[in-house]
Amino acid sequence: MPGETLNAPAAVRSAPPVARTLPRHLLYSIFARIGGSGLDTDAFETLRASYRGGFLGKAIAYDNRQKEIPASLIRSLRWHPVRLISFLDRPYYYGAKKKYLDWIASRHLATGRYDLFHSWSGDCLRSLKVTKRRGIPSVVEIPTWHRDGGKEKVRRSKIAAPTENISSFQRWKNRLLLQRKRFIEEYKLADLLLVLSQKAANTFRVRGFPEEKLFYLPRGVDVERFRPGKRPRKFRAVFAGALIRRKGIQHVLEAWHRLNLPDAELWLVGFVHEEAKPYLKEFWRDNIRVVGFVRDPENYLSASTVHVFPSQWEGSAKVTYEAAACALPQITTREAGDVVRNGIEGIIVKPGDVNAIAAAVEHLYGHPEIVEQMGAAARRRVVENFTWDHFRARLLDAYETAMRMVR
Numbered sequence: 001m002p003g004e005t006l007n008a009p010a011a012v013r014s015a016p017p018v019a020r021t022l023p024r025h026l027l028y029s030i031f032a033r034i035g036g037s038g039l040d041t042d043a044f045e046t047l048r049a050s051y052r053g054g055f056l057g058k059a060i061a062y063d064n065r066q067k068e069i070p071a072s073l074i075r076s077l078r079w080h081p082v083r084l085i086s087f088l089d090r091p092y093y094y095g096a097k098k099k100y101l102d103w104i105a106s107r108h109l110a111t112g113r114y115d116l117f118h119s120w121s122g123d124c125l126r127s128l129k130v131t132k133r134r135g136i137p138s139v140v141e142i143p144t145w146h147r148d149g150g151k152e153k154v155r156r157s158k159i160a161a162p163t164e165n166i167s168s169f170q171r172w173k174n175r176l177l178l179q180r181k182r183f184i185e186e187y188k189l190a191d192l193l194l195v196l197s198q199k200a201a202n203t204f205r206v207r208g209f210p211e212e213k214l215f216y217l218p219r220g221v222d223v224e225r226f227r228p229g230k231r232p233r234k235f236r237a238v239f240a241g242a243l244i245r246r247k248g249i250q251h252v253l254e255a256w257h258r259l260n261l262p263d264a265e266l267w268l269v270g271f272v273h274e275e276a277k278p279y280l281k282e283f284w285r286d287n288i289r290v291v292g293f294v295r296d297p298e299n300y301l302s303a304s305t306v307h308v309f310p311s312q313w314e315g316s317a318k319v320t321y322e323a324a325a326c327a328l329p330q331i332t333t334r335e336a337g338d339v340v341r342n343g344i345e346g347i348i349v350k351p352g353d354v355n356a357i358a359a360a361v362e363h364l365y366g367h368p369e370i371v372e373q374m375g376a377a378a379r380r381r382v383v384e385n386f387t388w389d390h391f392r393a394r395l396l397d398a399y400e401t402a403m404r405m406v407r
Contacts, residue, residue, distance in 0.1 A: 035066030229302030
């Protein structure tokens with residue numbers, strides 16, 4: 001796979017190569033805002049690379065919440081016509097918004113002003129068809145995994161669902177949805193696919209994608225904002241992220257309930273979705289604190305002992321970078337990304353393995369010296385490999401790779 005090896009990312013170069021094949025005018029589109037939290041941060045840091053490199057042509061996004069990059073270089077779709085159908089259920093409305101973003105980006109590409117296109121899977125099918133016609137290199141970022149996961153074959157029914165009873169309005173709504181075939185076609189059309197972890201890369205390998213089409217691009221973290229704090233006297237495990245089954249909250253709660261550790265507490269930092277509430281009721285203990293969604297997760301991570309995040313499906317979970325930057329050992333899964341190495345920065349468990357999660361928590365609870373060792377290793381790993389400077393340096397390598405592939 002182009003880029004650094006997955007378990008030993010190279011340090012940021014002190015100076016760029018003498019002759020780099022970088023674009024002159026990049027078009028970037030994303031179904032997010034520029035600046036903010038979550039994916040909005042990724043978008044901002046991505047644009048910083050091209051803006052500071054002097055080749056950002058235009059970015060298209062649904063809002064702009066930052067000041068560093070001039071607004072003239074960002075087309076904000078905040079006031080978009082798709083708002084007229086915002087009454088539709090989320091899958092239909094979001095599908096319509098993504099297709100509108102794609103339509104706008106395709107019109108920009110058709111002008112011939114751009115020599116590189118960067119977008120996200122699900123957001124860019126029409127645009128990629130334009131890049132192919134015009135010979136413009138394209139980079140598509142994969143937020144999680146291949147649409148079909150890691151399966152070599154996907155069984156699908158050959159019997160078409162009956163349509164005679166579907167109303168014309170429902171047929172129109174269905175055309176707004178993002179179908180599987182859209183993602184699959186985007187994968188094929190893109191010149192380079194950016195994958196966030198080894199697990200994500202493997203889901204493409206088993207589907208026959210060549211190594212040269214996959215580029216490893218792990219996320220970054222602000223190591224000044226996310227810093228180690230003072231360890232609490234009480235053993236404090238923290239789960240940070242949306243409280244949903246996909247992120248393994250039900251397994252964290254069950255493991256915690258089984259242990260019944262004295263002088264210990266569990267903090268849950270993230271929005272509580274309806275699907276988590278039955279598990280909170282079933283496995284509740286009085287030493288659980290539901291914090292809810294916060295805008296300053298660093299204050300809760302830096303005040304904890306360990307981070308427990310047994311996610312079943314991610315691209316590369318941003319919170320694993322943040323927890324590592326706060327010097328927390330982590331109990332997590334390989335599905336959550338590559339930040340943690342088993343036995344070095346934390347303990348890797350299989351998704352859904354409640355016994356393993358409980359054993360790992362109990363092990364760290366009983367060995368504070370291991371907590372300190374793993375925490376120091378975690379902080380060191382992100383400082384040396386996963387800052388936003390590292391991210392931008394890798395991204396420029398990806399752009400150069402894409403440009404060379406189409407020459």
